Each structure stands twice: as C-alpha cells, then as structure tokens.
Amino acid sequence: MLRLYDTATAKVRPLALRRPGAASLYVCGPTVYDAPHLGHGRFALVFDVLRRYLVASGLEVTYVSNITDVDDKVIERARQEGVEPGELARRYEETWWAAMDALGVLRPDHVPHATAYVARMVEVVGELVQRGVAYEIPDGVYLSTEAVPGYGLLARQPLDTLRAGARVEAVEAKRSPLDFVLWKKAKPGEPTWPSPWGPGRPGWHTECVVMSLDLLGEGFDLHGGAIDLIFPHHENERAQAVALGRDFAHHWVHNGWVTVAGEKMSKSLGNFTSLDDLLARGDPRAYRLLVLRAHYRSPIEVTPETVGQAEAGLARLDELARRFHLADPLAVGDPVAVVGEADDEDLDREAVARFVERMDDDLDTPGALSGVFELVREANAAADAGRATDAARTARTVAHLAAVLGLPLRGVRSAVEDPEVLDLVARRDAARAERRFADADALRTELVRLGWVVEDGPEGTRVRRP
C-alpha cells in the first residue's frame, strides 16, 4: 500500500482509504488570471502521477481539481485589460487546459468552478455565522481563528507564534490579524452575488471546502497542492471544516518548489518562467521526466541544462522503443493497470515489484525511474547478446512502467515521405553496397544538413528526426 508524507502529522504514513478499493483526491487547481508557469506544471504533473499510480494500483480513483475563476487577481487583471472578469477567466482556463494536454496531464473527473458554487458558499458562511465562529464587520464576514481548535496544525506553528509574525493588516476591525475573510462585500465595479450580508463575493478559502465536500463527501482521502498552499490556504480550509464540525481530508500532500537560479520562482521576483515557453522549446515529456527525477517534496532547479539532461534521458527511452518496435502501449489519456495484474507473463514481474516498492515509499519516482533505466540497459544488453525473448520482455516492461508515470515512449518511426530524403537514402544504400564510402559519407553529410539523424543498420540506412 502506498505510504505518503502527511503534512498534518509530519510523518510518512499509509494512505488509509475511506473505502477500500477507492481513493478520493482533491487537488487545489489554478487561479486563472494569467498563463501557467513552471510551478503550475510541476504540481499538475506530481498529482497526475500520483493519480495514475493509484489507478495502476487497481484503485477506483475520483480526482477533483478546481478552477478559481473569481478573486482579486482575476478582477484586477480584467480591469487592466478592459475585459469582463468572467471572460478573462475563461480565456486563461483555456490556456491552462492546453498546457495540461501538452503535458499529458489527465483531466480531473470533476472540475468545479468557484463561480458555480457561490450559493453553496453563502450557505456555509451563514452556518459559520450561526455557529458563532464567524462575525460580520463593515467590509465582510470573517472566521474567528481563535474559535477553531488546533488552528496552526498544518502550518505546524501554534496560534500565538503565527500571530506574532502577522503584520498589521489593513482591516483593523478584525478581532485577530489571523482571521480571514469568508465573504467580501462588494466594491464598485466588481462581480457580485447576493447574500444575507449584502452583495459581494466569497473569500478564497471557502470554495475548496465547499466543493471538495460536495463532490467527495466527508472524510475524503487526500487533499493536495503545492507547498505554499499549506498556509494560509489549506490551514484556513481546514479551519472552516473544523468549525463546521465536518470531517475533512484525512491526508495532506504538498509538493515542493520549482526554483530558477536557486530562488523560488515567482512573478514578484521577476524570474517567472512560462510553462508555454518551456513546452514550445521542446518535447513536453522532458519536463515530466525532469519533474519525476526529483522527489516530489524536494525543490527542483529548472535551467536549460537540466532540461537538456532530461531530453537526453528521454532520447534513451525512445531509442529503446525504436529498437524494440514498441508501439505506445497506451494513449496519454489511458492509465494502465500494470501493478495489479501480477499474472501478466509479458512483463518482468520482479522489476515491476521493485518499481511498486519504490513508488509505495512516498512516491519515490527518482528511485522508480532509476529502476526503469536499469531495465533499459538490461534490455539492450540482452538484445546485444542475442537473447531476444528476454530483451523484448524487459523492453516491454520499460514501456509499461514509463506509461504508469505518464511517459509514453515514441517508438514508432514516422514514415519519411520527402522524395528528396528518400532519394538520398536510396543513393546512400547503393553507395554503401558498392563500398563507395566517400560517396556514402557525403550523402550522410547532406542528410544531416537537412536535419536528419542517420543510422546504419543491417537493413540499410535509417533516418529520423533528432
């Protein structure tokens, strides 16, 4: 069974499923006010792999990830661009899904939008007021953090030390600086919804509580997001659930930062790096491989060099797929149940078991991947030694394990149709057959100049794109 680090207990512990055989996950999605950056890509990939692995383990997985389509940043950005907030959000949501598709991230089973849940949020805020844990002041409704037992659990910091660090807030009417807004009363020009406290809009933290409980029910298995969401976002989600007396997430999982030049990547630091730029640069699978080569809780450094290294590793996997004519064992949208099918004679069961053991250990993708690369070497070595059956089985195992990680291998050589290239290849084969090697070399030079990789095999000249 999968063991994962749980932020709430600061321990690696088994994912204790609410219902055996089924896993329910809620992962905080993006606020759609700008194009996604590398950090968004990482969290999406990390939880995509977690999800795929759970599916591969034979579990029935329900994966929910939201879209925050109304908040200060959306409104501000829309104002700058002179468009309606809703239109802006729709536009960046499209950008988001395009990037996710490029990365091979599976669509969530449910994608709740904050704007579609406002009425439910109003109900919840009303319930919190009724229970006496929330209070109304002139600019909105706030949750009283002091009324919540165990506030600070996720931050792993007691309430008083959190408060000691809090800066003076603009809203001085708050009872405590840590109290957070549940309902923001409308300011001119902002989108609004009706409520008992007048027109306004919900605070950020409420949507995830309402939507996760609505779609997954109480006591769902796992709540995830990037490390920066621990405090205050997840802390405040939990606070509301506790205040409501609802059983909330049983396991909290957070992934580490993407750093650029050693620093956290963020817009305010000016080192923001666009995910689209990276994806346009080369094979999107390289970023997945780069992300998976580090443990999900470690920071990863993204530089042209580390991306290049990932691309080289990917090329090694693809080369194996080419050598063994491995068709993609699955489409990107198709998680594969490798782990549970222990009777599959076409795979190296021991290698699969090692893979599972590593993945079960807090999603040790670097370890799992190292095993996959060992198999690559084994398969090639076996083939070199003439043990074709063993080699093919090992190679198939590579393809299947890579597929569990969401990395389809490109083993299919796309047919070359360019008559000029075909002519050069044919002339080169002829030259080699007649041992006119100077001519053959010249023809290879020409093919390389046209951007092809040239490989000679027993069956003649082969060309492919790099």
Add this chain to the structure above:
RNA sequence: GGCGGCGUGGCCGAGUGGUUGAGGCAGGGGCCUGCAAAGCCCUUUACCCGGGUUCGAUUCCCGGCGCCGCCUCCA
C-alpha cells in the same frame, strides 16, 4: 523575531550507521561499425566545517558556516 528545509562526484539527483557510493547527463578508454550513430563493457580519489555518540558516521546528536522557504497574494 518565530517556524521549517537543504548543503552528495564536472552537472542533475537518490540513498544508507559498516564488504561493491541508485539512476540520468557530461567526460575518458574499449567492443561493435567501412567510418559514424545507437547499443554494450570499463572508467573518472562524493557525501559543507567542527565537535559528540559508536567498534565504526556521509547516514544519529550538538554547534557553526552557507543557501532556501514559510509566518502576506502565490503552484
């Protein structure tokens, strides 16, 4: 000020109280190849510093140095 993380070979990045230091990338040598490419084999004096615990620490403890993060919107 409070809380937390990290410091491994040219680079990325796992991991462990003790014979043989994952894996990838890069470099070197070799095999194969007409030559290449790909592949395979071999290879390049790793664990920030100082104490401590221990028969033995890179791996545990303490201190120091350095880097990073959270405490405020943030993936």
